[in-house]
Amino acid sequence: MRFVLTQPKLDIAPVVAIRIVCRPVLAPPRLPPRIEHRFLRLVCGLPNGVNRALFGAPAQIDGQSPATEMHALIRLAALGREESASAAGRLSPEQARARIRANTAATAGPKRSLSAIGDLAIPGPAELIPGRFYEPAGIGLERRPLIVYYHGGGWTIGDLDTCDSVCRFLAAAVPATVLSVGYRLAPEHPFPAAFEDACAAFRWAAIDNQRLGIDPARIAVAGDSAGGNLAAAVSLHCRAEGEPKPAMQALLYPATDAVGGQRSRDTFARGFMLTRADMDWYERHYLPPGADKSDPRVSVLRAADLTGTPPAYVATAGFDPLRDEGEAYARRMQEAGVAVTLRRHPGLIHGFANMTAISPTAHAAMLELADAVRAGLD
Numbered sequence: 001m002r003f004v005l006t007q008p009k010l011d012i013a014p015v016v017a018i019r020i021v022c023r024p025v026l027a028p029p030r031l032p033p034r035i036e037h038r039f040l041r042l043v044c045g046l047p048n049g050v051n052r053a054l055f056g057a058p059a060q061i062d063g064q065s066p067a068t069e070m071h072a073l074i075r076l077a078a079l080g081r082e083e084s085a086s087a088a089g090r091l092s093p094e095q096a097r098a099r100i101r102a103n104t105a106a107t108a109g110p111k112r113s114l115s116a117i118g119d120l121a122i123p124g125p126a127e128l129i130p131g132r133f134y135e136p137a138g139i140g141l142e143r144r145p146l147i148v149y150y151h152g153g154g155w156t157i158g159d160l161d162t163c164d165s166v167c168r169f170l171a172a173a174v175p176a177t178v179l180s181v182g183y184r185l186a187p188e189h190p191f192p193a194a195f196e197d198a199c200a201a202f203r204w205a206a207i208d209n210q211r212l213g214i215d216p217a218r219i220a221v222a223g224d225s226a227g228g229n230l231a232a233a234v235s236l237h238c239r240a241e242g243e244p245k246p247a248m249q250a251l252l253y254p255a256t257d258a259v260g261g262q263r264s265r266d267t268f269a270r271g272f273m274l275t276r277a278d279m280d281w282y283e284r285h286y287l288p289p290g291a292d293k294s295d296p297r298v299s300v301l302r303a304a305d306l307t308g309t310p311p312a313y314v315a316t317a318g319f320d321p322l323r324d325e326g327e328a329y330a331r332r333m334q335e336a337g338v339a340v341t342l343r344r345h346p347g348l349i350h351g352f353a354n355m356t357a358i359s360p361t362a363h364a365a366m367l368e369l370a371d372a373v374r375a376g377l378d
Helices: 013-026 033-044 048-055 068-079 093-108 164-173 193-207 226-241 263-267 276-286 323-335 360-377
Strands: 116-122 129-135 144-150 177-181 214-224 248-252 312-319 340-349
Touching: 033 068, 033 093, 048 068, 068 340, 068 360, 093 164, 116 193, 129 164, 129 193, 144 164, 144 193, 144 226, 164 177, 164 360, 177 193, 193 214, 193 226, 214 226, 214 360, 226 248, 248 360, 263 276, 263 323, 312 323, 312 360, 323 340, 340 360
Parallel strands: 144 177, 144 214, 214 248, 248 312, 312 340
Antiparallel strands: 116 129, 129 177
16 A cells, blocks of 8 residues: 655645544444454554654653554544543443453454463352463473463453453463463452452462463463452462462553552543543442552552562553553562562553554564563573
């Protein structure tokens, strides 16, 4: 495809064209996910100059600018009035869950092939926990590395399908077996239900490793956003209870402090997909009135002592309300003597783990995380 851009039409024509194209793509009724995916890949793959001509120059905040394709996605979302998965609390949990499933289906694209994928049920504290195994080729049948993965979604939305592309990516790129955990969601199951399920799933994987063919010394916990919170909370719990600990924790833009007060929650309060209003909506569902927001099982940043927790790789996004609390948690672990790699991706936004199939910048960031997990499990 060839693009010819001439002046003086750049200030009006491209905006009109994008509005015409993106309205049917991003605003209901939606097109099939494969069509949306092709459109998003096309936009993200445009040369930088073309992208800037169509969407304008990205703003600079905190001395950083969003990657060109991230800026394009932000502008498209704004045009389609789909700034966030929960639409700042205007949707019911059921509607928000349907929205996030549609959004992740569009960004994921065709499914990556693996050696084997299968659903299973994990014994839980209240009911069976849905799980899904991802087996890449070429890692053998015994003493395999394992990643226990917890999906994001503010403890309220998301499921095994919304993190399917992330788990397939990690299984192939590390490579390792991945166990995805479908923990209970709020508001039907408020705190500490998700935490309890997360701990039970890790305990099951660690104890049943002989039957599963997993090397007990090579089990990592990982997760994005609320899932990163759960991975960190599981790591703290295992240390406190003297249970087998993960070999490492990989935390993608984790939520670490429901008490709040971090500058990034204000700096990026709106306009970058995840909003502060979204976080308030999620936390209201997960932490009903009377819940202690400083409880370290949810606000891991408030834990009194972080010594002895597993080595960690913490990735944050430059344009994310949760950026500062994730980085504060990494620094607190470092101060406690924990081996930590902290990596801020300055051009990315919250949710980039689900964008590897459309965004080159997100793809590179996730390859970096996969390298860190591989090193941590060697």
